[in-house]
Amino acid sequence: MSPPPAQEPLERRAIISGIGQSDVGRRLGRSDLDLTIEAAMAAIADAGLSRDDIDGISTYPGMGAGTAGFGGPTTPDVQDAMGLSLNWHDGGGEGPAQMRAVMAAALAVAAGLARHVLVYRTVTEGSAQGTGGRQGIGVSSGGGGMPRFGGFMQWSLPFGAASAANWLAMVAQRRMHEFGLTREQMGQIALNARRNAALNPKAVYRAPMSMDDYLAARMITTPLCLFDCDAPCDGSTAVIVSHRDVVGDLDHPAVGINALGTALRGRPSWDQFDDMTSMAARDAAASMWERTELTPADVDTAQLYDGFSILTIVWLEALGFCGRGESGPFIEGGAAIARDGVLPLNTAGGQLSGGRLHGFSLIHEACVQLRGEGGERQVVRPGGRAPEVAAVANGGGPIAGTMLLTRGVG
Amino acid sequence: MVANGPMMRLLPRLSEDVAFYWTSGADGVLRLLHCNACGFFIHPPGPVCPRCLSRDVAPKAVSGHGHVETFTVNHQQWIPGSDSYVIAWVSIDEQPSVRLTTNLVDVEPDDVYVGMPVHVVFEHVDDVWLPLFTPEGVS
Numbered sequence: 253m254s255p256p257p258a259q260e261p262l263e264r265r266a267i268i269s270g271i272g273q274s275d276v277g278r279r280l281g282r283s284d285l286d287l288t289i290e291a292a293m294a295a296i297a298d299a300g301l302s303r304d305d306i307d308g309i310s311t312y313p314g315m316g317a318g319t320a321g322f323g324g325p326t327t328p329d330v331q332d333a334m335g336l337s338l339n340w341h342d343g344g345g346e347g348p349a350q351m352r353a354v355m356a357a358a359l360a361v362a363a364g365l366a367r368h369v370l371v372y373r374t375v376t377e378g379s380a381q382g383t384g385g386r387q388g389i390g391v392s393s394g395g396g397g398m399p400r401f402g403g404f405m406q407w408s409l410p411f412g413a414a415s416a417a418n419w420l421a422m423v424a425q426r427r428m429h430e431f432g433l434t435r436e437q438m439g440q441i442a443l444n445a446r447r448n449a450a451l452n453p454k455a456v457y458r459a460p461m462s463m464d465d466y467l468a469a470r471m472i473t474t475p476l477c478l479f480d481c482d483a484p485c486d487g488s489t490a491v492i493v494s495h496r497d498v499v500g501d502l503d504h505p506a507v508g509i510n511a512l513g514t515a516l517r518g519r520p521s522w523d524q525f526d527d528m529t530s531m532a533a534r535d536a537a538a539s540m541w542e543r544t545e546l547t548p549a550d551v552d553t554a555q556l557y558d559g560f561s562i563l564t565i566v567w568l569e570a571l572g573f574c575g576r577g578e579s580g581p582f583i584e585g586g587a588a589i590a591r592d593g594v595l596p597l598n599t600a601g602g603q604l605s606g607g608r609l610h611g612f613s614l615i616h617e618a619c620v621q622l623r624g625e626g627g628e629r630q631v632v633r634p635g636g637r638a639p640e641v642a643a644v645a646n647g648g649g650p651i652a653g654t655m656l657l658t659r660g661v662g
Numbered sequence: 663m664v665a666n667g668p669m670m671r672l673l674p675r676l677s678e679d680v681a682f683y684w685t686s687g688a689d690g691v692l693r694l695l696h697c698n699a700c701g702f703f704i705h706p707p708g709p710v711c712p713r714c715l716s717r718d719v720a721p722k723a724v725s726g727h728g729h730v731e732t733f734t735v736n737h738q739q740w741i742p743g744s745d746s747y748v749i750a751w752v753s754i755d756e757q758p759s760v761r762l763t764t765n766l767v768d769v770e771p772d773d774v775y776v777g778m779p780v781h782v783v784f785e786h787v788d789d790v791w792l793p794l795f796t797p798e799g800v801s
Contacts, residue, residue, distance in 0.1 A: 411749055425732045
């Protein structure tokens, strides 16, 4: 234990009272709003609430963001569809990665602006991309004259660096240079995800995968192969963020929000960030540990963003589960990150095998594990103890957020 | 040999803050925005120096020499019809904290390494001169 923070972090006034998830699949052929309503209704029911109890709403990334199928419905879409009467509403894509929507909700609840906030993240990238595969950012806007680019994409698109895959491949290459990271080590993130996905009925890829399969996969952008990149899918995840004084009303353990990690102390840029091996995860993680008496050794399970396998590797170090540069040896062989390892990781298959639900499936799984509802994939700690503390991380590169969740409130 | 870049160059808008940068190669010289008050190179360019907050900033020529900080060989067809090409982050020798995302040209991917010394060459497309880099010793 570290010394407690001087002042109680106000996010501790909030809990996650309910969770819900729609069907998840590669291509469901359903609208983003339809999937969102399914997840939202499930989460509201799980929290023991009714529609009329919901007085706040929050999402990532909000209106008009990203490539096809990326954004999901806006908060006005969902508010109107569900007939919600709200005291607080928020949606946006800037902030500590996808979980910024949960963070905003927790702070709204702590401030008394709302009491029960519906937070959701919905993607239909699987259907939107069809069989054409993943698009580069901005590349699809061609046709009818050549578009010109401003903003941050102007610095990379002219050189065909059109995806986070390219930028993170360079992070991986730099880690190979500085720390001796190997492809076989990186592959353990993908293999671990696939093993866990086999026990998650909603995961999009559940067939066994071997190291030979991993190493034989086609290269996307060296050293990242197909299995280092997550799988576009359709699905929606929702959580209800409530004030902690409703804990006694729940029929399941509340999930406490112990600390948020929100910092961005380096430059907000892929290519200008001071340290090419860590980036914003370093800052977000440091700021989280500054807000809690808990330490990395207290964490029973980690749900760390794996839009690309290299991001998980970065988060392992940023959060202090191993030393700087030591994540390769830490994950070597995969035992440490298995469900019965020292740090059970991405226990529902993450995004690599679970599907690219964009941060929120990791939040959802942390809650499932802390509530002891993991079924076949439930983590049991040494001595038969259920998990009490979960670390969740979203994003990476120049956009990162992390939080520490607990079973019950302290 | 791999390609020098994607099959089609998606080009930047020549807006006020950045036009000098994207056209600097017309005379074969790379220029970065420079703070006349504290000597800091500002990249990407902006209306103020982020180190000292001076607004006395102007483009300044640099040598065009740099080093490969990291790289990747792209195989994915983000831009249909492209052959494989090398993307790199290259640091500028005058101020290595400035890194340019770029393509490495006239080099075999297997010969590229972190720390490789390189120098700028320009690819002229429409009204833009894209700064690309090639190993020292290649003209």
